Amino acid sequence: MSATTLNPPARRAWRLPPPLVLFGLCWLALMLAVAILAPVITPYSYTALDLRNRLSAPVGMGGTMAHWLGTDELGRDVLARLISSIRMSLTIAFGATIIGALIGTTLGLLAAWARGIVEQIVLMLVDFSASIPFLILALAVLAFFGNSIVLFVCLLGLHAWERYARIARGLAIAAGSQGYAAAVRQLGASPMRVYLLHILPNIASTLIVSMTLAFPEIILLESGLSFLGLGVQPPETSLGSMVGYGREYLTRAPWILLSPAFVIVLTTLSVSLIGDWLRDKLDPTLR
Structure with missing residues (x-):
């Protein structure tokens, strides 16, 4: 037989994703590149003031090439602040997503292994966490303990950890009853x-999809808390804080708010599209 008849699955595996997913991948790659190269590509310091050019319009709306996206109420360059905000927001979102996944997956696997009273305690914590509105909890914690980047990231990391715990527990119990897990146990492997080496790799695809679905939720939570003044504090900046400051100048200088809002919408949309696509590709029941 020819190679053409032998390898049709290989050709299908390398098929390009749908156009919307491809757009999402390109946009997310662009945002990651901006976040990594922020110190190099930033035209000005995001805290530099230029009071002579306060509320300067962007290019295309009567502005000059000195400030591509205009300036804010203190003459700070909007493009420079947008680049720094992308870096800060993505750092917070990635850190919080990883923390939530680690906590939830660990407790889920612990419940699946120990069963009994330990499983009941974990399930009780899951139900308790799911019953509390996270936004109210976050407002209370930040208002009582103050704010710092480390506390903020850890707090956002508690968002949706119960989702990972439920998924990890259910899949681990199902995988533990299959033949390969029993064979490894009979060979004398420790729990x-x-x-960690046999069950977790087999359920990792579902957990990764859950992470891609939780990632945009954390970006929106960070934006909402920063918009309320309880997130990233000055002189640091994030996408949500830029939207919060820009709302007071919406009629006079809409570019202050529209630029970060545009990035928030496209980033969350891109991650959601990629997550749906990964779910369809990795879930064997949907093939």
Whole structure:
């Protein structure tokens, strides 16, 4: 037989994703590049003041090439602040997503392995966490303990951890009853080795999809809390804080608010599209 008849699955595996997913991948790659190269590509310092050019319009609306996206109420360059905000928001979102996934997956695997009273305690914590509105909890914690980047990231990391715990527990119990897990146990492997080296890799695809679905939620939560003044504090900046400051100048200088809002919408949309696509590709029941 020819190579053409032998390898049709390989050709299908390399098929390009749909156009919307491809757009999402390109946009997310652009945002990651901007976040990594922010110190190099920023035209000005995001805290530099230029009071002579306060509320200067962007290019295309009567502005000059000195400030591509205009300036804010203190003459700070909007493009420079947008680049720094992208870096800050993505750092917070990635850190919080990883923390939530680690906490939830660990507790889910622990419940699947120990069962009994330990499982009941984990499920009770899951139900308790799911019953509390996270935004109210975040407002209370930030108002009582003050704010710092580390506390903010850890607090956002508690968002949706119960989702990972439920998924990890259910999939681990199902995987533990399959033949390969029983065979490894009979060979004398410890429970930690069974769960970390054999069961976890088999359920990782579902957990990764859950992370891509939680990532845009955390971006929106960070934006909302920063918009309310309880997120990233000055002189640091984030996408949400830019929207919060720009709302007071919406009629006079809409570019202050529209630029970060545009980035928030496209980034969350892109991650959601990629998450849906990964779910369809990695879920064997949908093939």
